[in-house]
Amino acid sequence: MSNISLTINDQSVEVPNGTTVLEAARSAEIYIPTLCSHPDLPVAKNLQPAEIVYQGKRTLKNALPETVTEGCGLCVVEVEGMPDLVESCNTLVENDMIITTENDRIKTTRQENLTPILTRHPHTCLTCAQQEGCSLTQCSSNVPENEWCCPLFGHCELQNVANYVGISDSTPRWLLTDLPVFKGDPLFERDYNLCIGCTRCIRACRDLKSVEALNFVYDENGNIQVGTVKPSLEESGCKFCTVCVEVCPTGALMDKAVRPGKKEEDIVTCREACPAHIDTPEYLKLIAEGKRDKANVVIREKVPFPGILGRVCAHPCEDVCRRGEVNESISICALKRYVADGDDELWKKLSQAKTDTGKKVAVVGAGPAGLTAAFYLRKQGYSVVIFEARKKAGGMMRYGIPAYRLPRDVLDKEIKDILSLGVDFKPGHRLGRDITLGQLMSDGYDAVFLAMGAQLSHRITIEGSDSPDVKWGIDFLAKVAEAKEITLKNRIIVIGGGDVAVDAAMSARRCGAKEVTMVCLESRDEMPAHSWEIENALAEGVKLKPSWGPHKILRENGQINGVELVQCTRVFDDQGIFSPTFGDNHKIIEGDQVIFAIGQTTDLSFLENGSPVSVNNGLIVVNEDILETGQEGIYAGGDITTMSGTIIDAIVAGRKAATSIDKSLGGTGDIDEILFKRNTPNQHLGRDENFALWQREEIPELEPKARRQGFSEISLGYDAEQAVREAKRCLQCDLRLAVKSNPSPPAKWLMFNEEMINQVPVTEGVFQLLDDNNNVLAICGTANLRELLLEELSKNENATRFEYEENKMYSQRESELIQQYLQQYGEMPGGGDSDLDDLF
Numbered sequence: 001m002s003n004i005s006l007t008i009n010d011q012s013v014e015v016p017n018g019t020t021v022l023e024a025a026r027s028a029e030i031y032i033p034t035l036c037s038h039p040d041l042p043v044a045k046n047l048q049p050a051e052i053v054y055q056g057k058r059t060l061k062n063a064l065p066e067t068v069t070e071g072c073g074l075c076v077v078e079v080e081g082m083p084d085l086v087e088s089c090n091t092l093v094e095n096d097m098i099i100t101t102e103n104d105r106i107k108t109t110r111q112e113n114l115t116p117i118l119t120r121h122p123h124t125c126l127t128c129a130q131q132e133g134c135s136l137t138q139c140s141s142n143v144p145e146n147e148w149c150c151p152l153f154g155h156c157e158l159q160n161v162a163n164y165v166g167i168s169d170s171t172p173r174w175l176l177t178d179l180p181v182f183k184g185d186p187l188f189e190r191d192y193n194l195c196i197g198c199t200r201c202i203r204a205c206r207d208l209k210s211v212e213a214l215n216f217v218y219d220e221n222g223n224i225q226v227g228t229v230k231p232s233l234e235e236s237g238c239k240f241c242t243v244c245v246e247v248c249p250t251g252a253l254m255d256k257a258v259r260p261g262k263k264e265e266d267i268v269t270c271r272e273a274c275p276a277h278i279d280t281p282e283y284l285k286l287i288a289e290g291k292r293d294k295a296n297v298v299i300r301e302k303v304p305f306p307g308i309l310g311r312v313c314a315h316p317c318e319d320v321c322r323r324g325e326v327n328e329s330i331s332i333c334a335l336k337r338y339v340a341d342g343d344d345e346l347w348k349k350l351s352q353a354k355t356d357t358g359k360k361v362a363v364v365g366a367g368p369a370g371l372t373a374a375f376y377l378r379k380q381g382y383s384v385v386i387f388e389a390r391k392k393a394g395g396m397m398r399y400g401i402p403a404y405r406l407p408r409d410v411l412d413k414e415i416k417d418i419l420s421l422g423v424d425f426k427p428g429h430r431l432g433r434d435i436t437l438g439q440l441m442s443d444g445y446d447a448v449f450l451a452m453g454a455q456l457s458h459r460i461t462i463e464g465s466d467s468p469d470v471k472w473g474i475d476f477l478a479k480v481a482e483a484k485e486i487t488l489k490n491r492i493i494v495i496g497g498g499d500v501a502v503d504a505a506m507s508a509r510r511c512g513a514k515e516v517t518m519v520c521l522e523s524r525d526e527m528p529a530h531s532w533e534i535e536n537a538l539a540e541g542v543k544l545k546p547s548w549g550p551h552k553i554l555r556e557n558g559q560i561n562g563v564e565l566v567q568c569t570r571v572f573d574d575q576g577i578f579s580p581t582f583g584d585n586h587k588i589i590e591g592d593q594v595i596f597a598i599g600q601t602t603d604l605s606f607l608e609n610g611s612p613v614s615v616n617n618g619l620i621v622v623n624e625d626i627l628e629t630g631q632e633g634i635y636a637g638g639d640i641t642t643m644s645g646t647i648i649d650a651i652v653a654g655r656k657a658a659t660s661i662d663k664s665l666g667g668t669g670d671i672d673e674i675l676f677k678r679n680t681p682n683q684h685l686g687r688d689e690n691f692a693l694w695q696r697e698e699i700p701e702l703e704p705k706a707r708r709q710g711f712s713e714i715s716l717g718y719d720a721e722q723a724v725r726e727a728k729r730c731l732q733c734d735l736r737l738a739v740k741s742n743p744s745p746p747a748k749w750l751m752f753n754e755e756m757i758n759q760v761p762v763t764e765g766v767f768q769l770l771d772d773n774n775n776v777l778a779i780c781g782t783a784n785l786r787e788l789l790l791e792e793l794s795k796n797e798n799a800t801r802f803e804y805e806e807n808k809m810y811s812q813r814e815s816e817l818i819q820q821y822l823q824q825y826g827e828m829p830g831g832g833d834s835d836l837d838d839l840f
Contacts, residue, residue: 006097021088021099022075031746032101033110033161035117035196035249036072037089039740040683041203044071045090050215053227054236055180055192060225062217069199069224073113074165077101085109111168117158117196118167120223121250122174125149126162146176150194150251155260157249157742158196164745185233186325186692187256188245194252197224201244201253208739209685213238226252234692239685240326240731242267246739268734270317270332275652276302280317280332281734282678287335287727292720293346295339297676300347303651304375304418305368307410310337311715312401314530314646323731328696331726334715338723340410350675353421354381359665362387362445364431366415367395368647369638370451372654373661375418376671380662384423385445389430393419395453396639397647399478400500402507403711432606437613437634447661450620450629450636451654454643458599464553465596469560473500473597480507489592490514493563495550496597497527499645502534504597505542509708517543517589519550521568521580536714539704551586553594562590602640619643626660627653635661681738688728697726749801756802757793760786765806766813769799776821781807781814 005014008021008030015024025032026039036044047069049062076085080098085106088099100106118126124147125136136153139145153159179192197216205214213236216226228236245253258266265272270280279298286295299306313333321329360383363370371393374384392398393415397406419425429435431452440448457472464470469489473496479486492513494505497520505516518537520527524546527534538544548565555561567585572578602618612631614621620636622629627637637653639645655671663669688694700716707714718726749770750756765785769777769792777799782788785804792799807813 004093004095004097006093006095006099008099009101015093017093019093021077021079021086021091021093021097024093025077025088025099025101026743029743030101031164031743032075032077032088033165033745034072034075034089034742035158035161036198036200037075038200038203038247038742040208041200041247042207043090044069044199044203045087047199047202047216049217049224050229051217053215053217053225053229054231055225055227056182057231058180058227060217060219060227063220064218064222067218067222072117072198074110074161076106076109076113078103078106107166110165114162114165115168115171118162118171119174120177121158121194121196122147122149123162123167123171124174125153126159127167127171147174150191150254152251152254156251160745161249187240187322188242189254189256191252191254192226194250195226196250196252197226198249199224199226200247200249202226204243204247204739208683209239209241209243211237211239211241211685211687214244234690237687237689237691239688239691240322241685241733241736243683243736243739246736246741249742264737267322267736269320269322270330271734273316273320275316275646275648276655278302281730281732282676283339284330284332284335284727284730285732287339287723288730290720290724292339292342292723293344294676296343297347297350299336299339300351301673301675302655303648304372305414305647305651306336307340307343307414308368308397308406309648309651310334310340311406311410311713312397313648316648322733323729326692326731327694330730331696331699331718334699334718335723335727337715338718341717347675348417351379351673353379356383357381357665357667359383359446360385360444361661361665362440362448363451364440364448365395365451365453365638365640366390366393366425366427367451367453367638368397368650369453369654369657370395370449371415371418372651373449373451373637373657374423374654375421376655376658377661378418378421378423379673380658380667380671382446382662382665386423386425387429387431387435388425388427389433389452389455391427393425393427396455399455399481400474400503402477402480402503402510404506404510404707404714405503407713430606436606436608437611437631441633446633446665448634449627449657449661450634450640451638451650451657452603452640453650454600454602454639454645456601456603457596458601459596460598462550462552464555464560465594467553467555467558467560467594469593470553471593471595473504473595474600476504476595476597477507480511486511488513491591492516492593492595493589493591494518494595494597495563496520496599497522497529497546498597498599499529499533500600501595501597502529502537502542504595506537506540508595509540509542510711515543516541517545517591519545519548519563519565519589521547521549521571523547523571526571540708541704545589548587549580549582550594554588560592560594562588563594564588600639600643600645602643604640626663627657628660628664633664681735683735683738685732685735694729696729697722748803750803752793752799752802754790754793757786757789760789760804761806762786763806764808764810765804766810766817767802767804768817769796770801770803771798772800779814779817779821781810783810 002017003014004017008025013024013028022032052061075088077088078100079086124143177193182190202214206212215229216224219225230236245255283295283298315333317332318329323330361377363374363386366386366388374386378384394411457474488511492508494501505518508516547568549568551564551566553563565587567583568580569583570581613629620641622636622641627635629636635657637657638650658671659669702714764783766781768779
């Protein structure tokens with residue numbers, strides 16, 4: 001394609017043939033105002049209205065069937081040789097074109113075209129001299145509140161464009177309308193009173209997304225009225241991608257929970273909520289496209305345990321999934337498992353380890369934190385040795401999570417993937433018994449990472465807790481995992497309300513107990529165990545007694561025969577701190593054995609007296625930014641430092657430790673790999689009827705009766721068809737981040753030098769001076785702008801930029817600007833000690 005050469009505002013520009021004047025100007029960073037145009041959308045001219053649209057229950061029929069859209073008309077420019085101004089968004093460039101984007105004729109025309117737009121939108125605030133910094137909480141001009149602008153005021157595109165174009169004095173006052181406002185829909189709000197009829201939302205929904213849930217009609221006054229194609233968003237086929245909100249230049253469409261400056265975090269909530277920041281939208285998209293192997297590659301960029309996480313992750317991503325506001329969140333965890341179970345090891349072909357550094361690192365503990373650190377450090381080129389007290393690697397993943405939740409073949413495979421990189425695994429090495437920290441450092445290890453977790457059961461002492469028939473949750477689960485002989489009696493009472501307690505109860509059923517009862521201090525809603533784990537336990541016949549605590553264990557002839565319970569009236573105090581209180585009610589439940597599963601604790605007996613490794617409340621103290629302990633070269637992470645108890649948090653600790661150790665040993669600390677190349681996102685979604693009503697795909701499970709026969713995995717996982725259906729429910733929120741935006745008007749601040757000042761007219765007005773840090777140094781009204789600015793240039797060294805406005809009432813305008821500044825900052829410009837104080 002040949003290029004076209006043209007001139008815009010005396011600047012030579014070269015662009016491909018077929019480019020519009022507006023696009024050419026933008027390529028040269030020349031600003032042209034517009035409201036209907038958008039870089040990702042087709043032009044707004046000649047759009048055909050629909051026959052009918054809806055604003056909720058309000059039905060609007062098209063009153064002007066022969067009328068098509070004309071656009072906003074703000075982008076007009078002057079082309080040499082053409083008598084009339086042309087719309088730059090709809091005019092193609094030609095060779096040797098000479099274009100002017102700013103002069104009085106253009107300014108007047110733009111203001112004339114802006115007038116009908118503002119006539120149908122509240123604009124009193126846009127004409128206020130004190131609009132900058134206004135909090136919209138009170139009005140010094142006594143404008144009625146229903147005529148104020150919306151909360152978008154201050155970062156509104158319409159406001160910016162209006163300020164740039166200028167509002168004509170002939171613009172009539174906005175007449176109060178009573179159009180529908182919808183605040184009850186998922187994710188975003190609609191206020192038709194603020195719509196200016198630019199049709200961006202319609203074109204985004206139709207041309208960018210191919211969903212076509214929105215359209216427009218003309219009313220009897222010739223105004224565009226936007227609405228849905230059916231009475232509700234759901235019936236209209238809306239996919240709640242919120243791209244309409246993204247392109248809206250006013251507050252007519254607004255996010256419900258997207259904070260200024262936090263758009264990515266608040267829109268791609270699943271990725272933000274994941275402690276490892278796995279690119280969830282990307283791998284869900286790949287699953288929906290049937291690309292299971294590539295989806296696994298994306299997950300592997302951040303974690304070495306997709307199969308494990310796909311079964312036992314706490315999945316905070318699902319708690320914040322925006323699809324959940326439409327109906328039900330995506331089964332992200334189950335989809336991760338589906339991907340991992342189909343691993344064809346493509347990720348191994350794409351992943352590369354760096355050359356050996358000649359340095360070595362010791363990792364103590366082969367749980368999720370230690371294995372993760374070892375994985376990434378080995379890939380960074382370090383020689384890594386893992387010291388583990390038990391016979392096998394896995395930590396609590398092996399010895400604390402039963403096989404019915406995490407099958408051992410899945411665990412073994414993903415651990416093997418790590419060890420096969422050349423990581424040296426030394427089982428049967430307990431820190432403090434078989435090795436010491438001093439020995440490790442003297443043996444030439446350049447760094448040590450402590451990741452032993454919380455391997456001990458937290459114990460309490462009550463009457464009867466010393467009985468031989470009292471067991472402790474972590475110890476009990478470890479024996480089950482090691483297939484040691486366990487003798488259980490018929491009636492088991494499990495004390496505790498967390499996941500360990502649930503696992504102990506369900507394991508007891510599988511180990512022969514006829515009756516299992518769980519007792520916990522918390523109410524059912526407060527129980528720390530995940531709701532789906534509690535449901536599984538109840539389905540298997542486990543009884544639950546929430547809001548009760550153990551008072552004493554009852555015995556007869558040395559044998560346990562029950563537990564006396566006391567009612568728990570409150571678990572947490574007003575500050576949310578664990579501080580249970582008890583009432584006067586007591587009751588007895590019968591049982592033959594008791595398993596306490598009331599928390600975990602660490603074993604720090606390996607630390608010698610006077611060790612520089614500090615301890616607080618049974619946890620090792622670390623610098624949270626780098627996980628280094630008080631002893632140089634010794635790092636710690638996972639449950640030994642934070643007691644979070646989740647595998648994904650332990651993985652993140654392992655990643656952070658690997659990053660910190662790499663940096664400390666001369667590396668970059670960059671452990672991330674981009675294994676899957678992302679292309680420019682395809683914004684197309686397509687129309688799917690009743691998309692918003694698509695239900696979450698049920699995850700197949702073993703029948704409760706069959707579960708109790710052994711430790712076979714309860715969840716059977718999705719097949720390919722189920723996984724694709726579930727992945728297709730994703731709103732693909734991340735696509736919105738790739739939508740472009742119109743450029744903002746150029747900054748009004750001018751360089752504070754003689755050349756620029758000499759272009760300032762010799763007339764009345766007000767100027768402001770700024771320094772390099774954008775601090776306002778002075779606000780001054782004067783009868784001669786140029787003269788006083790030149791005077792300040794000669795004596796002021798701090799000012800670097802300035803702004804001025806012509807105003808015959810310069811004293812009044814000066815007062816307004818100073819008042820506005822004081823309202824925002826509470827002190828005079830310059831901090832009260834500026835050498836320009838005499839100007840105020």
